[in-house]
Amino acid sequence: MRRSRILLVLALLVPIILAAAPLTNARLGGEGSGIRQYDCGSSCHVTPSTAVVTMSAPSLTVEKGGSVTVTVSVSGGNSGPILGVMLVASLSPDPTSLPSAAGWTITADPSGSGTNNYYEISSYAGLVSLQWSLTAPLTDGNYPLFARVHHGGGGEAQFANNEAGLSFLVGTGGISGAPVVDIISPSDWEYVEDVITVSASIQSSTPIAYALLQIDGVVVDNKSQEPFQWDVNTTEYANGELSLNVTAYDTNGSFGHKEITVNVNNPEAEKAVLNWVWMAVGGVAIILGIVAVALFMRKKPKEEGVGEPKLSSTERELLAPLLNTKLPGYALFALSMAGMVYFIYTWYSLIISGHVATGMRDYGVPLSGTPWGIYIVSFIWLVGIAHGGIIISASIRVMKFEKYRPVARMAEVLTCVMLLMAGLTILMDLGKPDRIDNVLRYYWSQIGTSPFAWDLTVILLYTTLSVTYLYLLMRDDLAYLKDRLPKFKWIYSILLFGYREDEKKKIDQISWWIALTLLVLVALLSGGVIPWIFSLIAAQAGWFGAIQGPYYLIAALSSGIASVIVIASIMRTVFKWEKYIKLEVFTGLGRVLGILVLIYLWFVKHEQLTMQFAAPTVEHAISNALLTGEYAVFFWPIVASLLFAFAYLEMAGTVFKKYSILGTTITATIILVAFWVKRFLIVIPSLRYPRLELYPVGTYTPTLVEYSMVSGTIVIAAFLFLLFMKVFPIMDVKEPVTSPAEATAGDRDQMESDAQRTPNP
Amino acid sequence: MVQIGIIVVFGIILMPVFIMIFASIFGKPRDLRVTGIFLGLLGGLILLGVVLIFLASIVLSFLSP
Numbered sequence: 001m002r003r004s005r006i007l008l009v010l011a012l013l014v015p016i017i018l019a020a021a022p023l024t025n026a027r028l029g030g031e032g033s034g035i036r037q038y039d040c041g042s043s044c045h046v047t048p049s050t051a052v053v054t055m056s057a058p059s060l061t062v063e064k065g066g067s068v069t070v071t072v073s074v075s076g077g078n079s080g081p082i083l084g085v086m087l088v089a090s091l092s093p094d095p096t097s098l099p100s101a102a103g104w105t106i107t108a109d110p111s112g113s114g115t116n117n118y119y120e121i122s123s124y125a126g127l128v129s130l131q132w133s134l135t136a137p138l139t140d141g142n143y144p145l146f147a148r149v150h151h152g153g154g155g156e157a158q159f160a161n162n163e164a165g166l167s168f169l170v171g172t173g174g175i176s177g178a179p180v181v182d183i184i185s186p187s188d189w190e191y192v193e194d195v196i197t198v199s200a201s202i203q204s205s206t207p208i209a210y211a212l213l214q215i216d217g218v219v220v221d222n223k224s225q226e227p228f229q230w231d232v233n234t235t236e237y238a239n240g241e242l243s244l245n246v247t248a249y250d251t252n253g254s255f256g257h258k259e260i261t262v263n264v265n266n267p268e269a270e271k272a273v274l275n276w277v278w279m280a281v282g283g284v285a286i287i288l289g290i291v292a293v294a295l296f297m298r299k300k301p302k303e304e305g306v307g308e309p310k311l312s313s314t315e316r317e318l319l320a321p322l323l324n325t326k327l328p329g330y331a332l333f334a335l336s337m338a339g340m341v342y343f344i345y346t347w348y349s350l351i352i353s354g355h356v357a358t359g360m361r362d363y364g365v366p367l368s369g370t371p372w373g374i375y376i377v378s379f380i381w382l383v384g385i386a387h388g389g390i391i392i393s394a395s396i397r398v399m400k401f402e403k404y405r406p407v408a409r410m411a412e413v414l415t416c417v418m419l420l421m422a423g424l425t426i427l428m429d430l431g432k433p434d435r436i437d438n439v440l441r442y443y444w445s446q447i448g449t450s451p452f453a454w455d456l457t458v459i460l461l462y463t464t465l466s467v468t469y470l471y472l473l474m475r476d477d478l479a480y481l482k483d484r485l486p487k488f489k490w491i492y493s494i495l496l497f498g499y500r501e502d503e504k505k506k507i508d509q510i511s512w513w514i515a516l517t518l519l520v521l522v523a524l525l526s527g528g529v530i531p532w533i534f535s536l537i538a539a540q541a542g543w544f545g546a547i548q549g550p551y552y553l554i555a556a557l558s559s560g561i562a563s564v565i566v567i568a569s570i571m572r573t574v575f576k577w578e579k580y581i582k583l584e585v586f587t588g589l590g591r592v593l594g595i596l597v598l599i600y601l602w603f604v605k606h607e608q609l610t611m612q613f614a615a616p617t618v619e620h621a622i623s624n625a626l627l628t629g630e631y632a633v634f635f636w637p638i639v640a641s642l643l644f645a646f647a648y649l650e651m652a653g654t655v656f657k658k659y660s661i662l663g664t665t666i667t668a669t670i671i672l673v674a675f676w677v678k679r680f681l682i683v684i685p686s687l688r689y690p691r692l693e694l695y696p697v698g699t700y701t702p703t704l705v706e707y708s709m710v711s712g713t714i715v716i717a718a719f720l721f722l723l724f725m726k727v728f729p730i731m732d733v734k735e736p737v738t739s740p741a742e743a744t745a746g747d748r749d750q751m752e753s754d755a756q757r758t759p760n761p
Numbered sequence: 762m763v764q765i766g767i768i769v770v771f772g773i774i775l776m777p778v779f780i781m782i783f784a785s786i787f788g789k790p791r792d793l794r795v796t797g798i799f800l801g802l803l804g805g806l807i808l809l810g811v812v813l814i815f816l817a818s819i820v821l822s823f824l825s826p
Contacts, residue, residue: 434822461778
């Protein structure tokens with residue numbers, strides 16, 4: 001009885017288990033995933049389906065042995081849960097339809113772990129996308145791949161094909177024996193940390209010219225001989241997937257490559273702590289230094305001797321930056337110092353990583369970049385300001401423009417600081433800055449033919465003359481202030497070596513000659529150092545031509561005057577120097593600036609007309625890029641802002657009833673920004689469109705590192721300027737241009753109205 | 762034949778510098794002590810620039826990998 005009950009239960013359970021089996025078993029179609037030819041050995045479904053099968057791949061061109069990813073998407077059709085998707089090399093019902101028969105190697109099927117060309121899923125709900133990774137055949141030719149699907153488990157079993165397939169062009173167009181690259185270590189999808197060694201084997205019948213290692217699409221190194229191994233510090237990359245690509249070029253120009261992906265898995269906390277500790281220590285050191293300096297500076301005046309010469313009220317006003325630095329001044333000083341530390345840190349990181357951290361790349365294949373970027377843009381801008389500054393100062397001294405004398409020293413300091421920053425920018429731009437001494441080692445062999453060697457000569461000459469000029473004109477003031485400012489006495493005494501009271505006439509004579517020399521030099525240099533590099537290079541489209549000299553000179557003068565206006569305006573407001581830096585300084589400089597800006601636009605019009613009319617193709621392409629292409633969004637706003645600047649500056653004193661120094665300062669700032677962007681449009685488009693048509697159009701996108709470095713030079717310039725102002729008089733003290741009593745009635749009225757408008761700093 | 766750079770740099774660009782030096786020595790009022798300070802400063806600053814370039818090269822070579 002009991003046995004018959006057990007048999008009864010079993011008789012009931014067996015059919016239930018058998019019925020439930022298809023719902024839980026992975027081999028739903030009775031076959032499961034596997035290697036199948038097109039017709040499944042005559043066992044495939046034969047009823048057509050309404051399913052839509054599409055295929056896609058990132059590229060249909062692939063090197064021999066290169067990696068290919070094929071995505072097959074299926075939608076609609078039989079809504080049953082079972083779906084088999086097949087990747088085949090042909091639509092023939094025989095073994096030649098297998099991908100392997102055509103030379104393909106499946107390295108991963110949609111499961112990620114298998115290498116099957118037929119893959120089955122049990123949860124099809126009307127839409128699915130599956131991906132295969134394959135290695136291309138090793139011989140040149142066209143190699144198609146097709147997708148085929150089979151439905152089951154729902155209604156009637158059906159099939160659908162992607163008849164068009166994907167046709168891959170494998171190889172380099174008929175050159176046989178292209179290098180075959182394999183990355184031996186690390187393995188694909190391996191988890192890595194710290195420093196790893198990327199090791200590649202390259203097989204080629206022709207000698208290898210060089211092999212490139214690319215990490216996430218960026219070339220980090222190249223080697224021309226074995227071993228093809230690279231040490232990669234993975235801590236320099238974010239955790240997660242990282243693609244490694246080795247591309248080998250043989251001496252015939254044929255190439256092959258292999259790409260793998262690794263998972264970077266470095267301990268996050270350790271990296272963060274190292275950076276933050278470094279930054280925190282630097283920050284604390286800066287704050288402590290500032291506090292110490294501030295305390296030192298503030299205590300000293302109380303210890304001044306009683307019997308020493310006193311400063312007059314005018315002198316005290318003119319020496320306000322030295323005597324009365326307030327908290328905002330120290331804060332600005334601290335901020336610029338912090339920026340300087342950040343700049344040093346960024347530059348150190350850049351030296352360690354190399355220029356791969358920037359957006360700059362070499363011309364032509366395979367990198368298709370631009371070898372210069374915003375460093376050179378900034379260099380031109382800085383040199384322009386420096387040239388403009390020294391022209392203003394020299395003109396004031398040589399042509400006796402007395403009313404502008406209060407801003408002469410500001411222009412001189414600006415020149416010296418900007419020239420130093422221009423030199424620093426060039427150093428930043430060098431891939432191996434430690435080889436800077438080569439410009440001196442090979443100076444005499446290069447000076448005959450290299451405009452770069454001429455540049456070194458001139459920059460050094462400019463800097464030397466500018467510093468000498470600034471210093472000589474300051475000697476009289478330093479001697480006068482030596483006993484009046486005891487806390488700076490030791491610095492002034494050192495700088496006043498060989499001083500005698502009767503030297504002033506000779507100093508004035510020498511200074512006049514230096515000023516004249518600087519003015520003549522600017523004219524002889526075709527408007528600055530830069531046109532030497534740009535206008536003389538016939539091979540470079542967009543640069544070559546005699547217009548560059550005066551074109552750059554006008555830009556330099558405009559930038560210089562705009563900078564002086566901005567600085568003078570800030571000083572006037574902060575230190576309440578309305579009676580020294582008079583209104584007429586701004587009206588005069590503003591009008592000259594307006595005219596210069598208009599002349600610059602006139603040059604722009606001539607340049608673009610020449611490039612548009614019957615210029616060589618590449619010149620035309622560059623002009624099109626500016627006028628109607630990708631750079632039009634920068635070009636036309638620059639033109640508009642310069643036109644606005646001209647209109648405002650020329651109308652400010654006539655049409656508008658009241659002259660606004662703030663308005664002039666804002667306009668000058670707009671001009672400075674516009675000229676920086678205009679320099680970008682001079683440098684980058686010409687480098688992106690090489691004259692040699694052999695080279696493709698390049699790409700360039702500045703990175704955060706580049707923006708940080710360029711901003712850093714501005715911050716350092718600000719720091720040096722502030723430091724100068726803290727130690728030396730920024731205006732003539734012994735012989736100020738105007739005493740309060742000499743201020744005109746108009747100035748007094750203006751001062752009053754300015755005082756009403758301007759909040760106390 | 763003299764290369765163009767030699768003519769440009771030493772024949773044209775430095776010409777006003779040579780005239781300036783000549784004027785500082787012989788121009789009135791004459792004061793060779795001040796002229797000496799000026800020329801010494803000029804030469805010293807050029808030398809400083811050259812030394813700084815070599816110094817920068819040495820320092821950066823320690824930092825470069």
